[in-house]
Amino acid sequence: MAAYSHNAPSWCFRLGDREFRIKESPVHREFPQRCLCRKEGILSDDRSFITATYTDLSQADGANSTIRRLYAEFGVPLELDAVIVGHKASGEARFYSSDRDGARPDADEPATWSLSAGLAAALFPSVAADVPRSLRVQRAVLGVVAGEVGRALGRRDLMVLGSHVDESPAALVVVAKTEHEQGVREALLHTCNVLARSAAVDLDLIRRAAADIAAIRRRRSRG
Numbered sequence: 001m002a003a004y005s006h007n008a009p010s011w012c013f014r015l016g017d018r019e020f021r022i023k024e025s026p027v028h029r030e031f032p033q034r035c036l037c038r039k040e041g042i043l044s045d046d047r048s049f050i051t052a053t054y055t056d057l058s059q060a061d062g063a064n065s066t067i068r069r070l071y072a073e074f075g076v077p078l079e080l081d082a083v084i085v086g087h088k089a090s091g092e093a094r095f096y097s098s099d100r101d102g103a104r105p106d107a108d109e110p111a112t113w114s115l116s117a118g119l120a121a122a123l124f125p126s127v128a129a130d131v132p133r134s135l136r137v138q139r140a141v142l143g144v145v146a147g148e149v150g151r152a153l154g155r156r157d158l159m160v161l162g163s164h165v166d167e168s169p170a171a172l173v174v175v176a177k178t179e180h181e182q183g184v185r186e187a188l189l190h191t192c193n194v195l196a197r198s199a200a201v202d203l204d205l206i207r208r209a210a211a212d213i214a215a216i217r218r219r220r221s222r223g
Contacts, residue, residue, distance in 0.1 A: 045177075045200065045201055045202075045203050046177070046178045046198060046199070046200050046201075047115060047175050047176065047177065047178065047198065047199060047200075047201050048175070048176050048177070048178050048180075048181035048184075048196050048197075048198050049115070049116075049119055049149075049153065049157075049161065049173075049175050049196060049197050049198070049199065050173070050174040050175070050176060050181065050184055050185070050188075050194065050195070050196040051161050051164050051165050051171055051172070051173055051174075051194070051195050051196070052171060052172045052174070052188045052191040052192075052193070052194045053164065053165065053167055053168035053170070053171045053191060053192040053193050053194075054168055054169070054170040054171065054172070054191060054192060055168060055169065055170070055192060056169060056170055057084065057086050057096055057169070057170045059170065059190070059191075060084045060086075060096070060170040060171060060172045061084060061096075061097075063172050063187075063188055063190070063191065064082055064084055064172055066187050066188075067080065067082055067172070067174060067184060067187055067188075068080055068082075070183060070184065070187045074180065074183070079177070081114045081115055081116045081174065081175045081176070082116050082172060082173060082174040082175070083095055083114065083116045083117050083120055083172075083173050084096040084097065084170065084171070084172055084173075085120050085124065085127065085165060085170070085171045085173060086169065086170045086171075087169050087170070092126050093120070093123075093124035093126055093127055093165075094126065094127055094129065094130055095117070095120065095127050095130040096170070112138070112141075113141050113142070113144075113145050113206065113210055114145070114175070115145065115149060115175035115201060116173045116174060116175045117142060117145065118142065118145030118146045118148065118149040119146075119149050119153075119161070119173055119175065120173055121142050121143070121145070121146035122146040122147075122149050122150040122153075122158060123158060123161060123162040123165060124162070124165075125146075128142060128143070136217060137213055137214050137217050140213045140217075141210045141213055141214075144206060144209045144210060144213065145206055145210075148201060148202060148205060148206055149199075149201065152199035152200060152201045152202070153197060153199045154199075157197040157199070160195070160197070161195060161197060164193065164195045167192075167193070168192055168193075172188070172191075178198060181196060181198075
């Protein structure tokens with residue numbers, strides 16, 4: 001059974017692209033997670049949560065490159081939302097990336113977020129260890145996204161997807177707009193197995209909560 005590479009740095013995860021950068025918003029006096037309660041009138045976005053399992057991490061990495069090319073063909077490369085999850089020999093799940101030469105994220109950089117990372121964190125809380133302690137905002141944002149993804153999918157679908165990812169040493173997690181699901185599935189022909197669940201996610205809620213967390217952290221650092 002192939003295991004997660006111990007040579008990969010702890011910060012090897014990828015959490016979204018420029019599209020997922022947090023936007024500024026006014027600071028809320030209340031603890032930001034209180035924004036997670038749903039309100040009438042807030043629009044949700046339908047997303048397909050796709051998990052594809054592989055016998056080793058190199059196959060998952062190759063599939064990730066294939067999906068990246070697919071999104072370039074779609075004409076929306078920045079909408080790619082995917083992470084690779086690998087299992088250590090102990091069975092612990094962690095984020096994985098083959099890019100070990102990239103620069104380490106700076107603590108002062110704006111936090112990023114993605115639904116695929118949120119799903120991974122909702123299924124396997126251990127992946128949060130891949131976010132350095134110095135990136136406190138990033139860690140908090142990941143928790144917010146995991147909470148909203150868990151709420152959107154529900155306990156039953158989370159259990160199904162979690163069991164599916166647990167079946168293999170490596171998995172590619174892709175979150176796509178519903179109109180892109182079939183294209184993603186067709187691009188993942190060489191996987192061990194593909195499973196997908198759909199859910200309506202409140203993206204506006206995530207953006208606002210993430211921006212609040214970043215703003216409150218800045219205020220605390222200045223005080």
